[in-house]
Amino acid sequence: MNKPHIVILGAGYGGMMAAAKMQKMIHPNEATITLVNKHDYHYQTTWLHENAAGTLHHDRSKIDIKEVIDRNRIKLILDEVVSIKREEKRVKFKNRDLYYDILIVSLGFEPATYGIPGLSEFAYSIKDINSARLIRERVEYNFALYTNEKKSKDGRLNIVIGGGGLTGVEFAGELINHIPTICKEYDIEKNLVKVFLLEGKDCVLSGYDESAVQYAMNSLQSRGVEIINDAVVKACTEDGIIYEKAGSEYKILSKSVIWTAGTKANSIVERLNLSMDHGRVKVRNDLRSIEDDSIYLIGDCSLHYDQNGNVLPSTAQIAMQQGEFIARNINAKIKGKEMTDFLPDISGMITSLGKDDGIAEIFNRILFGWKAAVLKRFADNWYLFKLGGIQLLMKKGKFNIFH
Template sequence: MNKPNIVILGAGYGGMMTTVKLQKSLNINEATITLVNKNDYHYQSTWLHENAAGTLHHDRTRIPVKDVVNMSKVNFIEDTVVSIKPDEKKVKLENSVLDYDILVLGLGFEAATFGIPGLEEHAFTIGNINSARLIKEHIEYNFAMYHNEKEKNQGRLNIVVGGGGFTGIEFVGELANRIPELCNEYDIDKALVRVINVEGSPSVLPGFDPQLVEYAMNSLESRGVEFITGAMLKECKPDSIVYQKDDKLEEIPTQTTVWAAGVRANSIVEASGFQTNRGKAEVRPDMRAPDYDDVFVIGDCALIMNEETGRPYPPTAQIAIQESGIVAHNVKSLVQGKDELEAFEPKILGTVASLGHTDAIGVVLNQRKIFGWSATVMKKVIDNRYLLKLGGPGLLIRKGKFNIFY
């Protein structure tokens, strides 16, 4: 190849870290690197629930691309990907078309509503900076409205979160911290506010240790969160949600339904003709798409099977960041004409779920369970470690979480 074009789609965890690693490891004469992203900023999608609850400003969550990408080494294009044509080695953007020699596809997730009526129209999702800050504003608006109506509307004070997985639980945890502030701000009796988590499984946080799950539910319930488990959302209306539990239909009046129960890979993966499994490209060990030698897929768009469990690894930031190391290494090998690509081996170092900023649960190396203050500290350590990797100490100082005593 004669100075190949490397095109990286998406500045999420995977795409961003790949870019940062390649700009360090490749000489400017070896390849042209182009990063494409919808916005001129990267954001930490694992922090969005805090922006949505209003406990963290969204500017803490996002990082301008130019702050971590060396613009003299990387071409940055702010545009939206429309489609990929892997046979022609072209990417169609809204405003231009790019040719590539090596593609890194890291276009992330989108919400999946499984055809539940009204969800797409009336429910909010915690998908990006825009949708997260909208939830914050929407809740505040409804609280502000409450005392402006003669007929009090309880639906303005009910917040229903669909899904008791990671995002749903972390979000209700933040809400539990936020509600007292909101009540104070809008002169509302805290006893009137309901935060309700609706989950289809018999328990929340599926896959977590049952002891930790119990700890989490106790912690959240003590701060006013209600759980309705074994309940399937049936319909989302503009001012209520309907769910089924024990063969009975129930309805909760609410102006605010947040859907946190389903994500899927960006639908561009499927639409572009890659061979997929559950909407994702089931990548080879070297992280390349099954059917194209010049396309790497990373993060939530890639599916990697866990041989031990026979189930795919979950789409986490941790895995996307780890993948970037192999992807960057293998891209460099291709550029330098080496045939031997390395295989990716995920190392799950631990998982911590926050329960608001005052509590957390987690499992760290060797299945050690942690909870409470030590888990909140661990969560911040994980977050800060990523910032250090991404942008060095300067970025860590600007965006890191250091207030370990809350």
């Protein structure tokens, strides 16, 4: 291969980390590198629940890509991927086409609705900056309408979160803390507002130790979140959500249903005609797709197994590690060296339950409360440091633990 053209699609955790590392390793004489993203900013997906709840302004979660990417080394294009033509090694964008020799697909996730009627039409999802902002505005709009119309029967003050996984629990924890502020703003009595968390399994946060799950449930319930386990969502309608529990069907009236129960790869990769499982594209140990040597997939688009054969979770932690790994591997390939296999390093899980509360399982220890919240802040700040050094950390870091 002469000087190859490396195209990175998506500036999320995986794509940004890959680009940030490649610009240090690969000289412009060795390869042309292009990073393409929809917007001129990268966003902290792991902070979106705070933006959606209204506890953190969405601008705080945005990072200007130009602050991290050296444009003497990496060409930055702002455009939207429409499709990928594998046979021609061509990516079709809204405003142009690009040919690649090596393609790194890091286009992230989309909500998975599993064919449940009405979810795509009537429920909201936390997937990017604008969808998070929409949820915040939706909740506030309903509060404003309630104050003006004085109608309670239509469930305007009911907020339903579908899915008790990490995103649903983190969102519930932030939202319930913010309810008193919104109530004050819209002259509404706090006790009229109800936040429901529906989970299809018999407990929220499956995968966590039982003591951590119990702690999280107590924390949320003590602040007013109504957790309904074993609640299988059947449909979403314009005026609420229908679920089944123990053989009976129930409906919660609501104009604010937020669906957080599951993700799948960006639908662009579904059309690639590559082997998929669990809604993601299967990759080899070096993160190339099984059928196409030129296409690498990282982050939430890809499906990879750990050393024990378990599917790796869709997390920022894994996406970042894969971004760094792919930079090293492609650098090796360009320099004529052997590529290696990706070995995930999962140090643990941290889940926020609001600003000063959380749970964590890390290095075989379980942490609760403020200790987990501090750890979460540390992890957020560590990422910023890794991505953009001390400058980015000082600009965007979270240093005040309890605010």
